[in-house]
Amino acid sequence: MKRFTHRYQPYRRLIQASILLLMIAIPFLNLLKIDVIQGTLCSIGTSEMTFITCPIGAIQTFLITRQIDLVLLLSASVLVIFAFVFGRAFCSWICVQHIFSEMGDKIRGILGKNNDSKPDSPKRYQRGRKILLYFLGGALVAAFITGIPVICYICPIGSICRFFINGTYLHKIGGELIILGIILIMEISVARRGWCKYLCPVGALYGACSHSRSLKVRRNATNCVGCGQCVEVCPMGEAPLHDRIGQTCTNCAICVDSCGTNALKLSFKKKG
Amino acid sequence: MFDFIQNLFKTLPAVHLRPPGARDESGLLARCIKCGRCVEVCPYQSIFLAPYSQWILYGTPLIDPLKQPCYLCMKCPPVCPTGALKPVTKAESNMGLAKVIEETCLSYQDTLCNLCYRHCPLKGKAITLDEELRPVIINEGCVGCGVCLYVCPTESRAITLNANGRKI
Numbered sequence: 001m002k003r004f005t006h007r008y009q010p011y012r013r014l015i016q017a018s019i020l021l022l023m024i025a026i027p028f029l030n031l032l033k034i035d036v037i038q039g040t041l042c043s044i045g046t047s048e049m050t051f052i053t054c055p056i057g058a059i060q061t062f063l064i065t066r067q068i069d070l071v072l073l074l075s076a077s078v079l080v081i082f083a084f085v086f087g088r089a090f091c092s093w094i095c096v097q098h099i100f101s102e103m104g105d106k107i108r109g110i111l112g113k114n115n116d117s118k119p120d121s122p123k124r125y126q127r128g129r130k131i132l133l134y135f136l137g138g139a140l141v142a143a144f145i146t147g148i149p150v151i152c153y154i155c156p157i158g159s160i161c162r163f164f165i166n167g168t169y170l171h172k173i174g175g176e177l178i179i180l181g182i183i184l185i186m187e188i189s190v191a192r193r194g195w196c197k198y199l200c201p202v203g204a205l206y207g208a209c210s211h212s213r214s215l216k217v218r219r220n221a222t223n224c225v226g227c228g229q230c231v232e233v234c235p236m237g238e239a240p241l242h243d244r245i246g247q248t249c250t251n252c253a254i255c256v257d258s259c260g261t262n263a264l265k266l267s268f269k270k271k272g
Numbered sequence: 273m274f275d276f277i278q279n280l281f282k283t284l285p286a287v288h289l290r291p292p293g294a295r296d297e298s299g300l301l302a303r304c305i306k307c308g309r310c311v312e313v314c315p316y317q318s319i320f321l322a323p324y325s326q327w328i329l330y331g332t333p334l335i336d337p338l339k340q341p342c343y344l345c346m347k348c349p350p351v352c353p354t355g356a357l358k359p360v361t362k363a364e365s366n367m368g369l370a371k372v373i374e375e376t377c378l379s380y381q382d383t384l385c386n387l388c389y390r391h392c393p394l395k396g397k398a399i400t401l402d403e404e405l406r407p408v409i410i411n412e413g414c415v416g417c418g419v420c421l422y423v424c425p426t427e428s429r430a431i432t433l434n435a436n437g438r439k440i
Contacts, residue, residue: 026312027308027311027312030312030313031317033315035312035313038309038312038313038351039307039308039309039312040307040308040309042306042307042308043305043307043309043353045309045351045353047313047347047351048350048351050309050351050353053305053307053353053354054305054307057305057307057353057354058305058353058354060305061302061303061305061354061355064302064303065299065302065303069354069355071353072353072354072355075353147298147301148301148302148328149302149303149304149305149306152304152305152306152331153306153330153331158305158331161307161308162306162308162321162331165308165311165312165321166321166323169311169317169320170320175323175324176324178324
């Protein structure tokens with residue numbers, strides 16, 4: 001990494017850290033009867049109303065009960081609309097699991113496993129995207145058949161938030177860390193960013209919501225010198241150099257920051 | 273859809289209630305997304321999330337009336353985003369049914385004690401005193417919040433609570 005411009009990463013780290021701190025602080029503030037904001041990343045609101053609900057939880061509820069609740073529909077559509085506009089930006093800018101996955105990436109680097117600078121081959125890349133969508137579909141079918149929201153049991157985002165709630169209210173460390181531990185061990189030993197790239201149903205939904213006009217890393221071919229730095233730094237196996245930026249791209253903008261010639265930028269426009 | 277899968281894993285906790293307005297077990301399991309909003313809104317810290325040891329019930333809200341009963345402030349049903357807890361009034365919050373054990377109740381042993389009557393959040397609609405000042409549960413009025421169980425001064429608690437068909 002030669003010329004690292006640091007355009008987006010400081011802001012991204014700031015937002016990530018403040019969301020994690022918020023998730024730790026909300027149970028404490030509510031314990032002290034300061035209830036301006038309540039909830040976790042599964043559902044956020046005040047003591048009177050709900051602003052945002054996890055769309056995966058809402059879809060499972062709709063599938064199981066076959067009833068549409070207006071408040072649930074409106075609060076769940078907030079993050080879906082966010083994904084329509086900003087693509088999978090929820091993952092790298094808001095998600096609490098992403099912070100731990102990036103720590104896992106660092107551990108991979110220390111263990112000397114992070115040296116695969118090649119992007120995924122097109123075949124492997126297509127297969128990864130298929131696994132991601134099949135896992136989401138399969139989990140939704142499982143929820144429909146069993147009548148329980150199965151994704152909520154394995155969701156690391158909810159588990160981390162529940163870990164803070166249980167720690168604050170029950171004063172004990174729950175089993176929630178098991179899920180985080182399994183995912184971290186899998187990501188360190190088996191596949192880099194394996195959960196986010198191949199399995200996460202939440203990310204798969206947001207990826208499926210993004211389209212050609214939503215926020216995306218776009219390459220200006222006249223500025224590009226083809227150094228391949230962007231491909232080397234991408235943790236998700238995308239290849240901005242070959243204009244292959246798909247639905248698994250989380251808009252983390254690491255490639256934009258690493259580009260020495262300003263050839264890459266985040267924009268809504270298709271060309272230019 | 274197929275309730276047998278839920279029944280397969282159902283290992284009910286020994287001493288627990290559901291929050292007021294909760295649907296029946298399969299309806300609650302179907303809707304609860306384990307967000308913890310009810311835990312955070314409860315001003316008495318009565319509600320907690322079921323631990324992993326409860327398997328299929330993991331993450332769903334529970335109340336332990338021996339530690340902290342429900343005082344029927346009715347703040348938790350409106351915050352539930354998926355309607356696992358229905359917004360209901362105090363009298364409709366069907367959580368269970370209390371029953372006085374006359375063998376151990378102090379009032380039935382000629383000692384004056386009406387703690388359960390005085391602390392009942394439904395004020396005379398769920399527990400009344402008969403002509404000898406002994407507590408009597410009104411089955412139609414009692415919602416099973418567990419306050420009487422919590423305040424009972426006897427060692428073994430002279431009140432049992434039947435939590436919606438589940439014996440406590």
